[in-house]
Amino acid sequence: MSLLVVGSIAYDTIETPTTKVEDSLGGSALYFSAAASLFSPVNVVGVVGSDFDASKISFLKKRGVNLDGLYMESGKTFRWGGRYFDDMNRRETLFTYLNVFERFQPVIPEHYKKSEFVFLANIDPELQLDVLNQINNPKLIVLDTMNFWISGKRKELEEVLKVVDIIVLNDEEAKELTGEMGLIKATKAIPAMGPKSVIVKKGEHGAMLYHENEFFFVPAFPLDSVVDPTGAGDSFAGGFMGYLAKTGQIDQATLKKAMVYGSTIASFNVEDFSFNRLENLTMKEIKERVKIFKKMTFF
Numbered sequence: 001m002s003l004l005v006v007g008s009i010a011y012d013t014i015e016t017p018t019t020k021v022e023d024s025l026g027g028s029a030l031y032f033s034a035a036a037s038l039f040s041p042v043n044v045v046g047v048v049g050s051d052f053d054a055s056k057i058s059f060l061k062k063r064g065v066n067l068d069g070l071y072m073e074s075g076k077t078f079r080w081g082g083r084y085f086d087d088m089n090r091r092e093t094l095f096t097y098l099n100v101f102e103r104f105q106p107v108i109p110e111h112y113k114k115s116e117f118v119f120l121a122n123i124d125p126e127l128q129l130d131v132l133n134q135i136n137n138p139k140l141i142v143l144d145t146m147n148f149w150i151s152g153k154r155k156e157l158e159e160v161l162k163v164v165d166i167i168v169l170n171d172e173e174a175k176e177l178t179g180e181m182g183l184i185k186a187t188k189a190i191p192a193m194g195p196k197s198v199i200v201k202k203g204e205h206g207a208m209l210y211h212e213n214e215f216f217f218v219p220a221f222p223l224d225s226v227v228d229p230t231g232a233g234d235s236f237a238g239g240f241m242g243y244l245a246k247t248g249q250i251d252q253a254t255l256k257k258a259m260v261y262g263s264t265i266a267s268f269n270v271e272d273f274s275f276n277r278l279e280n281l282t283m284k285e286i287k288e289r290v291k292i293f294k295k296m297t298f299f
């Protein structure tokens with residue numbers, strides 16, 4: 001089934017305790033697409049500047065990512081810089097240059113409007129609402145957000161929450177959104193705001209799904225070393241939604257499997273910078289890791 005993503009396309013500067021990479025390809029829409037396209041075709045909506053080198057995303061085209069909704073504006077592409085602390089679990093933002101993203105008004109191409117699965121990546125909730133107003137009655141809407149919008153655009157975020165099916169956020173964001181100090185209480189409080197289901201990402205501690213009053217937990221894959229955690233959340237969402245779009249189902253059992261696929265793809269993503277790992281990832285590798293997940297959690 002068709003899958004639409006609206007989000008950022010970026011040049012990232014990443015500092016880890018051992019390495020610094022400048023202007024590497026990133027952004028929520030691209031991490032999502034690189035992951036989801038392993039399972040299903042993806043329609044992308046986003047904006048880049050005239051400095052953008054489109055040849056670097058040709059691998060996405062080959063994997064069935066439709067870039068008709070990728071607009072090029074005069075000016076510079078969005079840039080984000082982040083530095084990871086020694087444990088690689090925490091990071092600080094060094095800079096955010098919105099550039100062409102500042103004036104971004106997403107226009108959904110006509111042939112995208114019937115997309116059945118929609119991922120609203122972490123962008124201004126006003127733009128997320130605007131996207132929803134342009135599309136026809138999708139089967140599933142998933143939304144990502146961050147502290148910046150929870151505190152800065154709360155009213156707009158509350159509006160968009162009323163119409164989405166699933167929200168994906170991290171533990172700090174769940175607490176800030178609900179004002180609850182405990183993670184379980186916070187998670188349980190979210191459905192009253194609109195989303196029927198909640199996915200909480202907990203970094204190296206995996207992710208949990210709260211759906212129809214039931215919790216489901218997936219660990220993070222135990223990796224000896226993480227090279228670059230950037231895009232873990234978006235590649236998780238891409239694996240999760242790509243799997244759902246492939247099956248066309250959104251029942252409890254399929255959502256649980258999709259959580260495992262999300263976690264699997266995110267675990268590959270963090271093994272290298274930018275798209276170096278996802279670019280050549282094969283279904284054989286994915287299936288092998290899913291098998292290990294099963295062994296790790298079955299009793």
Ligand code: AMP
Nearest residue numbers: 008010026027028080230231232233234
């Ligand atoms: P994640 O590690 O999953 O949180 O995603 C990191 C990606 O989000 C990076 O590639 C950044 O370019 C992008 N990003 C960072 N800050 C923002 C922002 N304020 N709006 C949109 N995208 C962002």
